[in-house]
Amino acid sequence: MSAADGRALRAAVEARLPLAESLFDEIRAASAAEAGVTRPAWSAEDHFASERLADAAGALGLEAAYDHAGNLYCTLSGRDRSAPAVLTGSHTDSVPTGGHYDGLAGAVAGLIVLAAFRDIGWQPECDVTAIATRAEESVWFGIPFIGARLALGSLSHDHLDSLTRSDTGRTLAEHMADLGLDAGALRREDAPRLSPANACAFLELHIEQGPVLVAAGAQVAVPTVIRGNVRWPGASCHGRYDHSGATPRDHRQDTVLAVAELVQGLEAFWIAQEESGEPDTVFTVGKFFTDGAHHAMTKVPGRCDFTLNFGGTSQAFLDACRAEVETRVDEIATRRRVAFDLGECVGAPPAPLDTALRAVLEEAAEAIEIPTQSFATVGHDAAVFQRAGIPAAMVLVRNAHGSHNPDEAMTLEDFGAGAAVLAAAIARLAA
Template structure:
């Protein structure tokens, strides 16, 4: 069922006060001093899920939860067996993060449903807003915990991962927050990909590309996959600072050489027009024994490599391992990469992306296409075979920091595009 662009924009604009109230309450209830602290499977994330569940109940949506304690707010359709439209994002944050990363996608879904109800849409299929748990992998160093649990694709070993600050297992945290880790371990799933028409996610941009371009929003063209080594190390030998170079087993110099070799590889790929990102998030000597007069015999690092092409990821990892072998032999050290984690490339559905672009044009909203530099729950749905679409909202200061910024006018533009797509496909 189509509505005039002016009607959709007016109905969305009428949601401004509700949208602002939800964002204000989310910020008030999860202060991180500085920034926001919606810790994964902790007090901050729990607060956000209670807040959106209460809002959903007040809005006469059907509220439910699954074994991973994800939250579902459903606007029932006339044909319950028809594949549903699923809208959502995560409600957790990084430590001392911002208020909009993730939460914007949940609030957008709620605003779109409220606007379409006011316009008189009678959906044929269920339209569900999903508040997703545990997208921020910094807490357990595992990607897409909530979404993959719901889809039945979370690796069993992930439940034994430990939260970086509490030391408690993911299974323990899930159970404490009202979930059922044993059901996840058995492979039970809340969501059958065959029963999902599409997964749609609104998210702030994570680098200020739209801000630089002067555009309010973008339609996502792809989500990178990755491989990660969260706790890698290099072992050499602690020596006196006066030890000649030929006798050294210097773990820190090996780490520095490794980082620069990967940076050259990245530069080479970039020059060839191949999108890639390589990040050493942790990079340090052993704090217990390092010092001014000691040659480091132990070095720690974490590594995140992401790209939009599985072949590029595979080739980069192969070349990385060859670099490691060469450094080990020449510098007389040993690399211990530890546990490996990975996430699949998220292929955005071309039809959905095109339809969203068309909707923006009809609504008179300037937009562009933009590849995501970051990982998103949409990628987990794409890997499970669900058609996905994403809309990015302009954000001046990047994300994962207290200065995340989003103009409500820009956000409402994204909600209007989202509502237009739902109206065209839910009836």
């Protein structure tokens, strides 16, 4: 694509921002909560978002179709329809009272890019498909990326009946049936799937969920790697409830002090790892609580529940975290006369994004004079595509106030810059 063509494509994307704005506004109105938006996976609110995107695709003369899991595919047909397609997109579900653009920005961006291609009269060599996936957020069925994993065939069908939605208690299959989807079709061996045979790339635009782009004064990033993690989602510490005034220190089995010592020790470990050069690490204790049915100001706490969540870009770091937790727990339990039950340990390895696709994105951005940053990011559908053998990369768009909250704030101008980079990269890949 020549420099003039690149500029024309960028202008065509910007000319479609009013369509993006109206899609954002209508979908926001349909999923407004007491604060922010709530679009539970496979809910009526989530389905409205997909239907609105499908309607817009139809109005643009694009093909629009659902798979058996309810993922939406809007396609601009290529000259060679048998060639592996270039895919883009993101998810439509949100966390409860979450932000509007987490996921939806990427689903809308795909459509805007296809509209821009039509507007300039460009037909790709292969199909270009904008996907709106379901259930990327783990809050609804306990695990993330369900829609993408069903599309790729990388989720056991047992989950259709075993996973229940956190707000309704009903199964995944039941929620799919509500929307007229045939969960049974997913169980068939010959169910159609996305694979390297029919898809050559997946590019996901997503809001940045941290503060880096705002701090750097930049609009767009091309992330390097999706952090892996090691997590204990249901850990607990067990001691003994005693009278707070009558129990001397050497008779106490205080679980709050035990978990507090563990957490402080793990923070010190984390800082030491960072200072020794380990890049892009995170550590979070998102839950830490005593039992409301038993706790009191005047009782030594006999039980404390907590979660541990480490993230990093190297498997060696994540392995070290696991060993550190196990060592510290044993030592603290003996000295403080408590017992730890760490429960299940879960995790995902780091997923480096595709080097060649990242280069295409960076070169495409440079050609249309949009500077990019690069840093690690968090779990997204793109990691699932990458692990399934479909090369994947991402475009992050500046967004103030983080995400998973009602205050996230992406400007339409920044969205346009991200979508222009996406369009320019797809134009190279599908030419």
